Amino acid sequence: MQILDGKKLAKKIEQEVEFETKEFKEKTGRVPGLAVILVGNDPASATYVGMKKKACDRVGFYSVTHEMPEDISQEAIEETIKMMNKNPNIDGILIQLPLPKHIDTTKLLELVDPGKDVDGFHPYNVGRLTTGLDGFVPCTPLGVMHLLDEYDINVQGKNCCVVGASNIVGKPMASLLLNANATVEICHIYTDDLKEHTKNADMVFVGTGVINLIKEDMVKDGVVIVDIGINKTEDGKIVGDVDFEKVSKKASYITPVPGGVGPMTIAMLLSNTLKAAKLHSKEH
Numbered sequence: 001m002q003i004l005d006g007k008k009l010a011k012k013i014e015q016e017v018e019f020e021t022k023e024f025k026e027k028t029g030r031v032p033g034l035a036v037i038l039v040g041n042d043p044a045s046a047t048y049v050g051m052k053k054k055a056c057d058r059v060g061f062y063s064v065t066h067e068m069p070e071d072i073s074q075e076a077i078e079e080t081i082k083m084m085n086k087n088p089n090i091d092g093i094l095i096q097l098p099l100p101k102h103i104d105t106t107k108l109l110e111l112v113d114p115g116k117d118v119d120g121f122h123p124y125n126v127g128r129l130t131t132g133l134d135g136f137v138p139c140t141p142l143g144v145m146h147l148l149d150e151y152d153i154n155v156q157g158k159n160c161c162v163v164g165a166s167n168i169v170g171k172p173m174a175s176l177l178l179n180a181n182a183t184v185e186i187c188h189i190y191t192d193d194l195k196e197h198t199k200n201a202d203m204v205f206v207g208t209g210v211i212n213l214i215k216e217d218m219v220k221d222g223v224v225i226v227d228i229g230i231n232k233t234e235d236g237k238i239v240g241d242v243d244f245e246k247v248s249k250k251a252s253y254i255t256p257v258p259g260g261v262g263p264m265t266i267a268m269l270l271s272n273t274l275k276a277a278k279l280h281s282k283e284h
C-alpha cells in the first residue's frame with residue numbers, strides 16, 4: 001500500500017505558483033489577487049478562509065476577505081460581488097460555502113464573473129467542464145486528478161465509483177474522471193446497497209461527510225482509495241469517510257486524512273487564481 005501524499009505535492013505546486021507569481025509580477029507590475037466572501041460565524045468556514053489567506057500570503061498574492069455578519073442581506077453580498085467583478089486588482093472571487101439559509105446561493109454563484117470564478121462553481125464553467133472544454137474546475141476534484149497524476153495512476157478504462165454527488169465534490173469529480181476516459185458510477189444517499197457498487201470498483205472516490213462509510217468488506221483487493229471527506233470526531237480528531245486502518249490494508253494506494261486531498265484543494269485554488277490572473281493580463 002502506498003500513501004498518496006497530498007501535503008507533499010501541494011507544497012511542490014505552491015513553490016511553482018510562488019515562482020510563477022514572481023515572473024508574473026516582473027512582466028505585469030502586479031500580483032494575482034483573490035477576494036473571499038465570508039458570511040457569518042461558522043468556525044469551520046473561518047478556519048478554511050484563514051488557511052486560504054495564509055496560502056495566498058505565502059505565494060505572494062494580494063488577498064482580501066470580506067467578512068459579513070450572519071444577518072447580511074442578499075443585496076449587500078450581491079453589491080460586493082459586482083464590485084469585485086469590476087475591480088482590476090481582483091482575479092479570483094471565492095464565496096465560502098455554506099451560506100446562511102436566507103441567502104440565495106445559486107444567484108450569488110451566477111453573479112460571479114465566470115473569468116474570476118476560481119472555484120469553478122458558475123454554471124458557465126460547470127458546462128465547460130462537462131463538455132471537456134478548458135475553464136475553471138472546482139479545486140477539490142481538480143486536486144484529486146493532480147494527485148493521481150503525480151503517482152502515475154491512470155484512470156482510463158478503470159471502474160471508478162464516486163460516492164457523494166454534490167455540485168462541489170462528487171459531480172465535478174465524476175466529470176473529470178469521465179473526461180479522462182474512466183467508466184464512472186456515481187452513488188449518493190439514495191443509492192440502494194452502496195457496497196454492491198463499491199466492491200467492484202478499481203478506484204473509489206468518497207466525499208460524503210459520513211465517518212467510516214467505506215469499510216474493508218466494501219472494497220476489493222488492490223483498490224485505489226481517494227478519501228475527500230473531512231470530519232471531526234467527538235474527541236476532536238480530523239478523519240475522512242473511510243475506515244483508514246482496515247481499508248488501507250486492502251488498498252494499493254490511499255489518501256490519508258488529513259494530508260491527502262485537503263492540502264491539494266488549497267494548492268488548486270492558488271493555481272486557478274494564477275491562471276485567472278494570466279488570462280486577465282492577456283485581455284488588457
Ligand code: NAD
Pocket residue numbers: 140163164165166167168169170187188189190191194207208209210213228229230231261262263265
Ligand atoms: P454535501 O453534504 O453537499 O454532499 C454530500 C453528498 O454525500 C451528497 O451527494 C449525499 O447524497 C452523499 N451522501 C451522504 N450520506 C451518504 C451515505 N450514507 N451514502 C452515500 N452517499 C451519501 O457535502 P460536500 O460539500 O460535497 O462535502 C462532502 C465531504 O467532503 C464533507 O466531509 C466535506 O467536509 C468534504 N470536503 C472536503 C474538501 C477537501 O478539500 N478535502 C472540500 C470540500 C468538501
